Amino acid sequence: MIKGTFPIERFKDIDTPFYYYDTKVLRETLDTIREELRRNPEYEVHYAIKANANPKVLRIISAAGFGADCVSGGEVRAAIEAGFPAHKVVYAGVGKSDREINLALDYNIHCFNVESEAELLIINELAEKKDKVARIALRINPNVGAHTHSNITTGLAENKFGINLEQIEEVIEQAIALPHIEFVGIHFHIGSQILDMIDFVALCNRVNELTELFERRKYPILSINVGGGLGVDYGHPNHKYIPAFHEYFEVFRKHLNLRPGQTLHFELGRSIVAQCGSLITRVLYIKEGTCKRFAIVDAGMTDLIRPALYQAYHRIENISSYEPELTYDVVGPVCESSDVFGKSVDLNTTHRGDFIAIRSAGAYGEIMASQYNCRELPKGYLSEEL
Numbered sequence: 208m209i210k211g212t213f214p215i216e217r218f219k220d221i222d223t224p225f226y227y228y229d230t231k232v233l234r235e236t237l238d239t240i241r242e243e244l245r246r247n248p249e250y251e252v253h254y255a256i257k258a259n260a261n262p263k264v265l266r267i268i269s270a271a272g273f274g275a276d277c278v279s280g281g282e283v284r285a286a287i288e289a290g291f292p293a294h295k296v297v298y299a300g301v302g303k304s305d306r307e308i309n310l311a312l313d314y315n316i317h318c319f320n321v322e323s324e325a326e327l328l329i330i331n332e333l334a335e336k337k338d339k340v341a342r343i344a345l346r347i348n349p350n351v352g353a354h355t356h357s358n359i360t361t362g363l364a365e366n367k368f369g370i371n372l373e374q375i376e377e378v379i380e381q382a383i384a385l386p387h388i389e390f391v392g393i394h395f396h397i398g399s400q401i402l403d404m405i406d407f408v409a410l411c412n413r414v415n416e417l418t419e420l421f422e423r424r425k426y427p428i429l430s431i432n433v434g435g436g437l438g439v440d441y442g443h444p445n446h447k448y449i450p451a452f453h454e455y456f457e458v459f460r461k462h463l464n465l466r467p468g469q470t471l472h473f474e475l476g477r478s479i480v481a482q483c484g485s486l487i488t489r490v491l492y493i494k495e496g497t498c499k500r501f502a503i504v505d506a507g508m509t510d511l512i513r514p515a516l517y518q519a520y521h522r523i524e525n526i527s528s529y530e531p532e533l534t535y536d537v538v539g540p541v542c543e544s545s546d547v548f549g550k551s552v553d554l555n556t557t558h559r560g561d562f563i564a565i566r567s568a569g570a571y572g573e574i575m576a577s578q579y580n581c582r583e584l585p586k587g588y589l590s591e592e593l
C-alpha cells in the first residue's frame with residue numbers, strides 16, 4: 208500500500224475517521240507465514256485475537272487455517288464465531304473469571320494457558336462440575352527481558368504474567384495429579400514489538416534448559432508455546448510491510464530443541480495485522496501557532512491510542528496532496544494534551560478536507576478504541592468491499 212494507491216475517490220463517501228484494511232497486504236502476510244509453516248510441519252500459529260478482532264479481518268485469518276490465541280471469554284467467543292475451530296483455540300490471561308472458564312469449557316477449546324496455581328485449582332473444580340477434563344499448559348515467566356517498551360514487556364520476574372521458575376515444578380506435579388486436568392505443555396510470552404532476534408534466542412535457551420529438566424523429571428511435555436511478540440517496521444510500511452517471519456522461525460528452528468512428537472506453537476498478533484491497516488482521517492483545520500503549525504484531524508486518541516499510551520510512532524501521510532512538504536504537529540480533537548499522532552511531521556502542504564493516512568495501524572488500533580468524550584467508535588472497512 209503506497210501513497211497514490213489508496214482508493215481516495217471511494218473514501219469520499221465514507222464518514223471519517225475509519226480503519227482501512229488492505230486485504231492484499233493481509234493475504235500476502237498470511238501466505239508468507241504459511242510458506243514458513245510448510246517447511247516446519249510441527250509448528251502451529253495461533254493468531255492473537257487481541258491485536259485486531261474486526262470480524263471481517265478474523266474471517267480472513269481463520270479461512271487461512273490459523274488457530275486463535277485468546278485472552279478473554281469474549282475473545283474465545285469472537286474466535287469461534289469467526290470460524291476458528293475450537294480445537295485450535297488457546298486461552299491465556301492472569302484473571303480468567305469463572306464465567307469465562309465455563310464458556311471455554313463449553314466450547315471444548317484446545318488449551319487453557321494457566322498462569323497460577325490458584326487458577327489451576329479453579330479450572331479443575333469447574334471442569335469437574337461439567338464432568339470434563341480441561342487441557343492446560345502452564346504459562347512460565349521465563350525471566351527473559353525483551354528490549355522493547357517497558358509497558359509491553361511481560362517476561363520478567365517483576366511482571367504479573369506466568370508462574371515463577373522457582374514454583375513451576377510444584378505446579379506441574381499438581382497439574383498432573385488433578386483428575387480433571389490434562390497437562391499438555393508449557394507456555395511463554397515475553398513481550399511485544401520485538402525486533403532483536405537475540406531476545407527470541409534467549410527465550411529458546413531458557414526453554415531448552417527447562418525441557419531438559421522436565422525430561423529428567425519425566426513430565427510429559429507435548430506442546431511448547433512460545434507466544435508472540437515479533438515486531439513490525441513502523442518506519443517503512445510501504446517498503447517493508449512483511450515482517451521478518453523467515454528470520455523469526457529460523458531462530459526457533461536453529462535454537463529450540465524439539466523432541467520427536469512435540470509441537471511448537473506461536474501466538475503472533477501484531478506481525479500479522481499491523482501493516483494491512485491504516486487509520487483514515489480528514490483534516491478539520493490548519494492552525495498556525497506561534498512556533499508550530501498544527502494539522503487538526505477528526506481522528507483522536509480514542510480511535511488510535513498507541514501514540515498517547517506508548518509514545519508509539521506511526522508514519523503519517525497526506526494522501527490527498529502532492530504539494531511541497533511543510534512541517535506539522537498532527538493532533539486530534541480530544542481534550543487531552545496527549546492526543547497527538549505525531550510531532551514535527553513532514554506532510555505535503557495540507558488543507559482542510561485532505562485525507563490523512565496513519566499507517567501500520569492494523570494492530571492494537573480499532574480494537575483499543577474508546578468512546579471517551581462521547582465519541583463514536585470508528586468503523587473498519589476491507590479494501591475489497593470498497
Ligand SMILES: *Cc1c(COP(=O)(O)O)cnc(C)c1O
Pocket residue numbers: 255257258276278299396398399400434435436437474475476477478
Ligand atoms: C498479546 C499476546 C500475544 C500477541 O503478541 P504480539 O506482540 O501482538 O504478537 C501472544 N500471546 C499472548 C499470551 C499475549 O498476551
